[in-house]
Amino acid sequence: MPDFSDALVDRLSRADHVAVLTGAGISAESGISTFRDPDGLWEEFEPQELANVEAFLDNPELVQGWYRHRRQVVEEAEPNAGHRALAALEAHVPAVSVVTQNVDDLHNRAGSSTVIELHGNITHNYCVDCERDAAPGTVDAAIQHGQPARCPDCDGLIRPDVVWFGEMLPPDAVERADAATAQADVFLSVGTSAVVYPAARYPVVAREQGAYVAEVNPDTTGVTDAVDESIRGPAGEVLPVLVDAVADSDGGAEPTP
Ligand code: OAD
Numbered sequence: 001m002p003d004f005s006d007a008l009v010d011r012l013s014r015a016d017h018v019a020v021l022t023g024a025g026i027s028a029e030s031g032i033s034t035f036r037d038p039d040g041l042w043e044e045f046e047p048q049e050l051a052n053v054e055a056f057l058d059n060p061e062l063v064q065g066w067y068r069h070r071r072q073v074v075e076e077a078e079p080n081a082g083h084r085a086l087a088a089l090e091a092h093v094p095a096v097s098v099v100t101q102n103v104d105d106l107h108n109r110a111g112s113s114t115v116i117e118l119h120g121n122i123t124h125n126y127c128v129d130c131e132r133d134a135a136p137g138t139v140d141a142a143i144q145h146g147q148p149a150r151c152p153d154c155d156g157l158i159r160p161d162v163v164w165f166g167e168m169l170p171p172d173a174v175e176r177a178d179a180a181t182a183q184a185d186v187f188l189s190v191g192t193s194a195v196v197y198p199a200a201r202y203p204v205v206a207r208e209q210g211a212y213v214a215e216v217n218p219d220t221t222g223v224t225d226a227v228d229e230s231i232r233g234p235a236g237e238v239l240p241v242l243v244d245a246v247a248d249s250d251g252g253a254e255p256t257p
Contacts, residue, residue: 002238004214004231009242011186011212013249017095019184020086021202025191025217027104029236030077036193052165060148060157067160068139071122074104082190082235083110085243092246097180101192101199103162116176118169118199120162125149129156174198181206189215191235194222203227216242 012018024034049055056063087110090096097114098107103122107115125134130153139158142149149158163169177199181187187206194200194215203223207213214229215221216238224230231238 002231002233002241004238004242004245005229008186008212008214008229009245009249012089012242012246013092015093015185017097017180017183018089018093018186018188019097019099019180019202019206019211020188020190021192021194021199022086022098022100022102022107022190023192023194023199024102025193026082026235027077027080027102027106028191029080029082029234030104030106032074032077032104032106034191036195048165051162053167056157056159056164061143061146064139064149064158064160065143067122067162068136068143071136071160074106074122077104077106079106079110080236082239083107083112085239086190087111087113089243089246092243092250095183097176097184099177099180099199099202101196114180116173116180118163118173118177120160120170122160122162124161125158126161127151127154127156128159130154134158169198177202181211182209184209184211187211187213189213189217189221189223189227190239191217192221 028034050063050066083106086098090113097116098112099116100107101119103120105121105123125136125139127134130151132153134151139149151158181202184206187203189203200222203213204226213227214231215223215227216231216235218232218234
């Protein structure tokens with residue numbers, strides 16, 4: 001049974017706004033590798049080699065092919081009980097903002113209504129020249145023919161809509177994440193090692209601004225010393241029980257599916 005405090009349940013049931021920062025750990029139970037755990041994606045591939053604009057321009061086909069493979073992995077995955085519990089929290093709190101470092105689209109697919117994607121979304125592609133969206137099928141067809149994928153309108157190269165090393169985060173996502181952090185009465189940091197900035201600062205800033213801050217992670221993280229409470233366990237086990245406890249204190253609403 002996950003161990004969390006009555007204070008957290010009470011704060012969540014009285015909150016007007018809950019902000020949740022998520023990282024790769026929340027999708028681990030959907031079968032998607034994390035970055036820094038052993039067997040993570042970054043162990044298998046050298047990220048600096050592929051996740052940057054120079055590598056893309058040098059060898060677009062290789063980088064497009066790697067991202068196509070990663071897209072197929074996330075498309076075959078399903079949201080897990082952790083993603084679904086965050087969507088279900090919306091029945092008990094007026095506003096829930098999910099600020100995610102993940103590019104896997106699983107919060108959207110689980111039904112969360114406010115998802116702020118700090119590092120982009122791997123299911124989207126766009127043309128680097130005309131910036132029009134490109135259908136994933138355009139990439140699939142080109143790669144299958146051993147060609148770099150190009151824009152059907154202007155022949156520019158097509159890239160995944162993810163943030164690469166050396167690139168800025170999307171300014172609108174940062175602005176929305178800043179606002180969600182400032183408004184939060186309760187802030188949850190879930191499944192992130194909390195070592196990559198600016199995301200790692202959000203739990204700290206939230207607490208400075210008066211939010212009650214809890215982390216959900218089997219291990220210690222970069223913000224463990226800065227949170228009010230650490231709940232040690234997998235997100236897919238902790239979050240459904242936590243949201244059920246909030247539902248009970250709300251007057252016995254339906255249990256989390
Ligand atoms: P990491 O791989 O750094 O951290 C994953 C965290 O999830 C670790 O703290 C694990 O302990 C935890 N974890 C593992 N299984 C879990 C589970 N079932 N439930 C809850 N937690 C679990 O991933 P991130 O923190 O997301 O950036 O990494 C942040 C960023 O670093 C990524 O978005 C990526 C990378 O560079 C870009 O690609 C721009």
